[in-house]
Amino acid sequence: MSDLLSRLSDNAREQAHEVEQPEWMDPMQAKLTHDHFSDDAWLYERKLDGERVIVYIESDGKVRLMSRNQECLNDSYPELERALKECHKAPCILDGEVVALNDDGVSEFQKLQARMKVSSRDEACQSDVKVHFYFFDCLYIDGYDVTDCPLTERKKVLKEALDWQDPLRFTEYRKGDGLEYYQEACDKGWEGLIAKDGEGTYVHSRSPKWLKFKCVMEQEFVIGGYTEPEGDRVGFGALLLGFYRDAKFVYAGQVGTGFDDDTLRELHDRLQKIERDTSPYDEGDPQTKDVHFVTPELVCEVGFTEWTKKDQLRHPRYKGLRRDKEPEDVHKEEESQAAEPEL
Known part of the structure; x- marks a missing residue:
């Protein structure tokens, strides 16, 4: 050996x-959880x-x-x-x-x-x-x-x-002290922690043996359209977002903040090339004037404060395009129940 x-x-x-x-x-x-915990059998790493x-x-x-x-x-x-x-x-x-x-x-x-x-x-x-x-x-x-x-x-x-x-x-990483380390991570402005079962094997899928302790909410969304800019704004006003659930494209709201002028122009040029006449959404209606629908093929990262009961985002903020995930693999990130620490 x-x-x-x-x-x-x-x-x-x-x-x-x-x-x-x-x-x-x-x-x-990893799976998302809001059930944060400390356990000496788990390792905690910076997310x-x-x-x-x-x-x-x-x-x-x-x-x-x-x-x-x-x-x-x-x-x-x-x-x-x-x-x-x-x-x-x-x-x-x-x-x-x-x-x-x-x-x-x-x-x-x-x-x-x-x-x-x-x-x-x-x-x-x-x-x-x-x-x-x-x-x-x-x-x-x-x-x-x-x-x-x-x-x-x-x-x-x-x-x-x-x-x-x-x-x-x-x-x-740290062993144990998950709650203390999580608070420290949030105080430092980190995205959060990843908690990992120290005895866990490496599986080639999403697993509750790795858990996300997020200080801020964020995940990937697929772009389904955009609105016209207003006033002096260039490019577009807001992006229409969505995710897939049971193979259906679900509307998740709009994001209009987090862009600089260069990003607005560059992204608008890309979106114009994939415009379509009909809405790509199977569930939900943007109900917004001056909408340009696009083929849902661009994936972006968005931060937000919380989900509404109708699967809409509160206070979303654009962070950037992702190239490492296929649109059909973008789902609403559901919370996982944390494993019970062994006594």
Whole structure:
């Protein structure tokens, strides 16, 4: 067995499987909960506001930075590709988040947008938006699939997988003290925490073994249309939002804040190209004058305060376009009941 797995416990080594490196492994996803808790058996990590990326480093040193919908992102983040080629110790598959930080060290999805919009490696290299890659899990290392090992054991392997230096960072975590850490996260302006069962395996789907403790509400929505601008505003007035439920496109309200003039112009140009004559919504009616409907193919991130009983957003704020999720996969994020802590 690989020397990189030598730090695993005897039981964990038995749970690691020797296999050929997979071309793709679906990422594990967390469920939302408002039932926050502390539990010594759980790990609590900072929830980062960036782009989820799975890294595949092959035996010949080739590095693939892959989005959760299997798009290659190497041209967006060439400096991360170079760093991983230099710092990896063995073929591996690692899970993490690419972020852009503000002056207070807080990750900002809107700031990262500039890098997500680049059209070439040269443009990315010339960008003044610095990015970091925070890693929080290891799925495969040096010939072994470790997804059946407990999270605490996978963390040990992750720690040894790279020579850690900027822009590559190990995501620090705390055991227990979930409530105290959550309050600290909100006080610092973080997006929240991810609570993870320390004994949990890595499953390739959404799981209650990973839970989101959000300081602010936000999720993805599909754009179904836009309104005409008023006064001196350029581009458009507001975006019409929606999500899918039982294969039906549901209207979720409008968002008219969070845009600068450049975003208004750029997004308006994209929306004009996908305009349609009829409403794409199967449920709900925008009931708004001067509406332009569009084919629902663009996904955006929106922050808000709460949902109404009629599935409408209160105080929404636009954060940016997402490229890592297909429109039909955008659903209303339902709350999960937190696991009962073991006594």
